[in-house]
Amino acid sequence: xxxxxxxxxxxxxxxxxxxxxxxxxxxxxxxxxxxxxxxxxxxxxxxxxxxxxxxxxxxxxxxxxxxxxxxxxxxxxxxxxxxxxxxxxxxxxxxxxxxxxxxxxxxxxxxxxxxxxxxxxxxxxxxxxxxxxxxxxxxxxxxxxxxxxxxxxxxxxxxxxxxxxxxxxxxxxxxxxxxxxxxxxxxxxxxxxxxxxxxxxxxxxxxxxxxxxxxxxxxxxxxxxxxxxxxxxxxxxxxxxxxxxxxxxxxxxxxxxxxxxxxxxxxxxxxxxxxxxxxxxxxxxxxxxxxxxxxxxxxxxxxxxxxxxxxxxxxxxxxxxxxxxxxxxxxxxxxxxxxxxxxxxx
Numbered sequence: 001x002x003x004x005x006x007x008x009x010x011x012x013x014x015x016x017x018x019x020x021x022x023x024x025x026x027x028x029x030x031x032x033x034x035x036x037x038x039x040x041x042x043x044x045x046x047x048x049x050x051x052x053x054x055x056x057x058x059x060x061x062x063x064x065x066x067x068x069x070x071x072x073x074x075x076x077x078x079x080x081x082x083x084x085x086x087x088x089x090x091x092x093x094x095x096x097x098x099x100x101x102x103x104x105x106x107x108x109x110x111x112x113x114x115x116x117x118x119x120x121x122x123x124x125x126x127x128x129x130x131x132x133x134x135x136x137x138x139x140x141x142x143x144x145x146x147x148x149x150x151x152x153x154x155x156x157x158x159x160x161x162x163x164x165x166x167x168x169x170x171x172x173x174x175x176x177x178x179x180x181x182x183x184x185x186x187x188x189x190x191x192x193x194x195x196x197x198x199x200x201x202x203x204x205x206x207x208x209x210x211x212x213x214x215x216x217x218x219x220x221x222x223x224x225x226x227x228x229x230x231x232x233x234x235x236x237x238x239x240x241x242x243x244x245x246x247x248x249x250x251x252x253x254x255x256x257x258x259x260x261x262x263x264x265x266x267x268x269x270x271x272x273x274x275x276x277x278x279x280x281x282x283x284x285x286x287x288x289x290x291x292x293x294x295x296x297x298x299x300x301x302x303x304x305x306x307x308x309x310x311x312x313x314x315x316x317x318x319x320x321x322x323x324x325x326x327x328x329x330x331x332x333x334x335x336x337x338x339x340x341x342x343x344x345x346x
Contacts, residue, residue, distance in 0.1 A: 022136030026055040028081035028105070030096045031062040032088035035112045037123055039065045041087050046071065048130045057081055075099050083133060083327075089113020093326075094302040097145070097196040101322035106140055108133060108327040117238050117341055120328050138327040143251055144233050144275060145320040148199035149192035150299055150307045152314075154185035191307035192299070194320040197236030200303070201281050201315055202228030202261060204296035209264065213282040216258075216273050224268050228261035228297075231279050231317040235324075238341075240303070246270040250334055256317070281315040 027049050031038040042058060043066050049056040056071055063072035078084065079099035086096045086109045093109045100107055110126060111119030120138075121129040132138060203210050212229055214222045232241035237249040237257055244259040247270065254275035260268050273279065285295055297309040309315075339345055 024054055024082045024134055026057065026081040026083075028078035028084040029056065029058045029062065030075075030078065030084060030086045030088065030092060030099075031059065032092045032112060033061050033065075035088060037112055038062070038087045041110065041112075041123060041126055042066060044126060045085060045130065048127070052134060054134075055081075079103060079105055081105065083108060085110060087112055090115060090118045091304065093118040094196050095304060097143070097324040097326075098194055098302070098305075101145060101194060101320070101324055104322075104325060106138075106325040106327050108138065115341055117337065118235075118326065120326070120332060132329075133327070137330070139330045139332070141251060141326045141328050143196060143235050143324040143326060144254055145194050145196050145322055145324055146199060146231065146233050146256070146317055147192070147194050147320040148231070148299060148301050148315060148317045150190050150309065150313050150315055151187050152190045152310060153187050153312070190313075193301045193305040194322060195236075195301035195305070196233065196324050197239045197302045198230050198232040198241060199315065199317045200228060200230050200240055200261075200300050201283055201309070202298060202300070203285065204298065208295075209285065210297060211284040212260075213284075214258065215280040215282075217277050221271070222268060224260055225264040226260045226262055226268075229281055230257075230259040230261060231281075232257040232259065238338075241270070244270070247272075248338065256319070275319050277318070279317045281317070283309055283313055283315065284311045 027045065029042050029045055031042045039062065042062050046056045046066070046068065057073045057078045058068065058071045059075060059078055060072040063069055076099065079096065080103045084096055084100050084105045084107045086092045086107060090113055093107065096107050108121060108129065109119040110121045110123060112123065209225050210228060212224050212226055213220060214224070214229065230241045230244050232246065234249040234251045234253055234255060237246060241257050241259045242248065244261050246257050246259040249255065249257060256273050256275060256277060256279060258271040258273060258279065283297055285297060299307045299309055299315050
C-alpha cells in the first residue's frame with residue numbers, strides 16, 4: 001500500500017516513462033452501488049488480482065454484495081492501495097480523488113456514467129486495462145485540487161476584514177478619550193474539504209438572493225447579489241462552472257476560475273485568477289417574505305460534501321497541497337475527449 005508521503009516524481013517515473021518496473025501489490029476498488037455493471041466488474045477485478053497475487057480491497061458495501069466480507073475495508077485503507085480503480089461515473093471519481101489525494105494513489109476510472117470526462121477505460125476493455133495497469137503502461141495526469149473552508153466568528157458576529165493569518169479586523173468606532181479594551185470573537189473553521197472540481201456557495205429554495213463580497217489575495221474584487229458563486233479548478237471547468245457561463249480550461253493550465261451564478265448584474269463576468277491566490281467569499285442574505293432563521297445557504301465541494309452556512313460566514317478557497325493522479329492511456333487526448341463528450345463535430 002502507498003505511504004502517505006509517496007513521491008510524485010516516482011509516480012511519474014513508473015507510468016509516464018512506461019517502465020515495466022512498476023509493481024502493483026495491492027488494488028483498491030471503489031464501486032458505485034447502484035450501477036448495474038459495478039458488482040460484476042468488481043468480481044472480475046478480484047479474480048484478476050487473485051490470479052496475479054495482488055491483494056484486493058473493496059468498500060464494505062461492494063464486498064458484501066459479492067459475498068466477500070473478507071476483502072472489505074474502510075475507504076481510507078482502500079484508497080491507500082497501490083492503485084485505486086473506480087467503477088462509476090464522474091461523481092465516483094470525484095469521491096475517490098478526495099480519498100486518494102493524501103496518499104498520492106493513482107486512480108483508474110472505468111466509465112459507468114453518462115458524461116465521463118474523468119474516465120479513461122470503457123467497461124468492455126476492463127481485462128486489457130488491468131494487464132496494461134499491471135505492466136505500468138498508463139500515463140499519469142496530475143490534477144490540481146482546491147481546499148474550501150467555512151470560517152465563522154463567535155457570538156453570531158459576522159466575519160469581516162479577514163487577515164492573511166485568519167484573524168479579523170473589526171470596524172473601529174471613532175476614538176474616545178477612554179477607549180474600552182478591544183475584544184475579538186475568535187474565528188473558527190466550522191467545516192470544509194478538499195475537492196477536485198469546485199466549491200460552490202449557493203442559496204436554498206427559500207433564500208431570495210445572496211449578498212456576496214468577493215476578495216482575492218486580500219483585496220475586494222466585487223460586491224454582488226446572486227444565487228451563488230462557483231470557484232473551480234481547471235478540471236471543474238466542464239462541470240458547474242460551465243453551466244454558469246465559464247470557459248473550458250485545459251487541465252494542465254493552473255488557475256482558479258470564479259463564476260457568479262445568476263448574478264443580478266450584467267457587468268459581472270467569470271474571472272480567472274492565479275492558482276496560488278486565496279479567494280474569500282463573504283455570504284450574507286435576508287428575506288422579507290419568510291423569517292431570516294428559515295433561510296439557508298450551503299457550501300458544497302464537488303457537489304458531494306456540504307456545509308450549512310450562516311449569514312456572515314466567510315468561505316475561503318485556495319489551492320490544496322495535495323493533487324489528484326488520474327491514469328490515462330498514453331494515446332489519450334483532452335481535445336479528442338472534449339470533442340466526443342461535448343458532441344462537437346457530430
